[in-house]
Amino acid sequence: MNRLALIFSIITLNLNLLFPQHLLTVAELCSPFSCNHHANDPIQFPFSVPENQTTRCGFPGFDLSCNSDGQTLFPLGEAGHLIVGEISYMDQILLVSDPNQCIPKRVIELNHRWPSSFRFYPYESPYTFLNCSRTNGTTLEMSMLPGDTSIVSCMSGGNYTVVAAFDSTAEEKMLERGREWKCEMIERVNVAFWGPGMQYEYDYDRHGYYPMDLSNVFVQLGWDIPGCGDCMVRGGSCGLVGDSGLEVACYIPASSSSGLPKSAKYGLILGAGIPGLVCIVGLTFYTSSRVSARRNQTRRYTNTESSPSIFPQPIILTLGLDLPTIESYPKTILGESKRLPKPSDNICPICLSEYQPKEALRSIPECNHYFHADCIDEWLRMNATCPLCRNSPQSSSGVAGSGR
Known part of the structure; x- marks a missing residue:
């Protein structure tokens, strides 16, 4: 290695140490995005909006979109879309609703055709939907039904009522009372409905709480991969590693351990780094004159200085179990x-x-x-x-x- 090449190599190495561009990870480059420009509902990894962010800002299968009303949409391919109500990144739960305010109908239509990246979580339960009509031709009212059922008004008509039974016992009660009304089963599905006040831990004395009308509740969807909940709890941000592949790492910002503003940190780096760089260049001129006599020692020195081990690496946290x-x-x-x-x-x-x-x-x-x-x-x-x-x-x- 000649003297000029050695000087250039050491200068480049020290500039990389002073300005670590390789640390600008995907997690740092992809700022949270919002369809309605509000900070209280950010879209961040593993979700992304391809129209507004790069493909490396999100995980495959977690694409969202925005409509003209500023709503965040959960695409379902040819089946249309649902509206995103809330995303809990720590719990890894997504709440979605139907734009036509009839989520049970969408659940029945999409049965077994939900995106493979998601599952009903955390309160998945069996539901039976029945089409019921009274034998005397009048409308079936909520007060006539067992306590563990709900009416689905958005699917009901003038002379029939669609009822959701929350367990097999309620289904049997509806089918057995043939003298008062006649019910035909529409579909059985396993799903995680959620609405304000809904109780999921079954109480054998009060028989739980169920909404009077199940038309406009939410569906809870959870995901396991990528698992970033623990990273979020620790104040970090998840992101894809590098420019390709699906490896995910948790990046803990170095600034979290110091209260100094970024401008002050750069000032300290420049104030201490540039004089040090000048000293290194001078030392390089001195040591390079002995390159020929000490070729082996210089090679070991160069390898040591160029070792990737001196670069800070992303902190990859061990999360929970699969x-x-x-x-x-x-x-x-x-x-x-x-x-x-x-x-x-x-x-x-x-x-x-x-x-x-x-x-x-x-x-x-x-x-x-x-x-x-x-x-x-x-x-x-x-x-x-x-x-x-x-x-x-x-x-x-x-x-x-x-x-x-």
Whole structure:
């Protein structure tokens, strides 16, 4: 290596250290976007709006769009679109509604044809839709129905009423009361409806709460991949790594550890860096005169200075467990006696609610701690440790088991 090339190499290296362009990751370059220019509903990774952002700003299958009214749309291909009501990036939940205010009809039409990147979460339940008419020709009213049903007015007509039954018991009640009305089943679907005040943890005394009309509620959609919830909790931002591929990393901004404004940081870098750079150039002239005699030492020096290990790398966080791993943990349906291996285990440590008969519990094999299945499933999606003893289930072998 001649003297001029060596000087150029060292200057380039130090400029890269002073101005690390390679750290301008996708997560930093892709600013949050909003269809109505409000900061309270940002569209950010894994979602993106291709018309306004580059393809590397979002994950495949998470494209959104905007309409002229400033609404965020969830495209469904030839099936049209739904309206995005809210996105919880920490919980990885998307709330969507129907622009025609008849989401049950859209759910029936889209049954088994939802985008593969999403699943109904977190309160997926079976629903049966029935077309009912009274035997005397009058309209079926809400007061006549069992408590675990709702009317779907947007699908009903003058002489018939569409009813949604929230479980198999309610469906049987509707089909058995043939003297008062006649019902025909339209469709059975598994879906996660959500509306203000809706109660999902079943109460055997009050039989839960259901809206009078199910027409204009939301559908909850969750996603597992990419898993960025824990990254968001830590104050980071997710993004794709590099210019190609689907590797996702969590980027923790270095500025979060310092209260200095960016301009002050650049001033410090320039104030300290430029004099140092001048010293390095002078030192290079001195050392380059001995290149021929100390070729091996110089090569090792150059390799060391050029090593990628000196560049700060993205902080890739270990997130929670994947869904198949979580579902492999033993699941128990609690009997009437509410008996567990430890008599003191009668309260879920996560929600602090007492276990009730017929509730689904799940245990972590390594430590045999029990929790409500819904509570621990959501916890393990965000954290790969037991919430009680902090043991890592990932290190456990033979996690699959059967419920008691």
